[in-house]
Amino acid sequence: MIRPEFKQILMDQRGAAVILWSCFMISIVIYIVIAEHVLANPRFARGFSVAETLRIVLWALVVVDLGYYAYWKKRYVTSEAMFAESQKTKLFRALEEHKGALEERAAAVVSTYVTRKVVLFAIIEAIAVYGLVLALVGHYLLDQYLLSGLSLLLLAFEFPSEKSLEELVLRVETVG
Secondary structure, three states: OOOHHHHHHHHHHHHHHHHHHHHHHHHHHHHHHHHHHHHOOOOOOOOOHHHHHHHHHHHHHHHHHHHHHHHHHHHHHOOOHHHHHHOOOOOOOHHOOOOOHHHHHHHHHHHHHHHHHHHHHHHHHHHHHHHHHHHHHHHHHHHHHHHHHHHHHHHHHOOOOOHHHHHHHHHHHHOO
């Protein structure tokens, strides 16, 4: 059985994931503000000749990114994957004070969960970065709004909920 005080430390790791999730969300809004302010300056408000070609390439990258997001989620963010590959993840410093094999296993699973969620956040944020580039290079503000909205929606969907982490810890306790 996992000690109550260590279980609390495990659950507190969700806070780190939520802080990082918030940073990713805020950065997308910052990208929009940056583009609007840069494009408001007449010196920077001219498009580049490669803008249309770049637009096609970046939209193709969006499709690739969405495919990679789906692959990563299916392959690495399922509870089965978290358990199967958690021994490969380095433990967070806060979780190094485990006592016993069960707590060590729980620490590994929680570290894996948080790490893989952050990777998902980065994959999603790349889509918003493509939108920022489209806005700055070719004045494709609508594209930026669409890609930023998609990124915000996917990030909202990937919010690191307390329930998902509790289920993982409970599974460690019951299965081992």
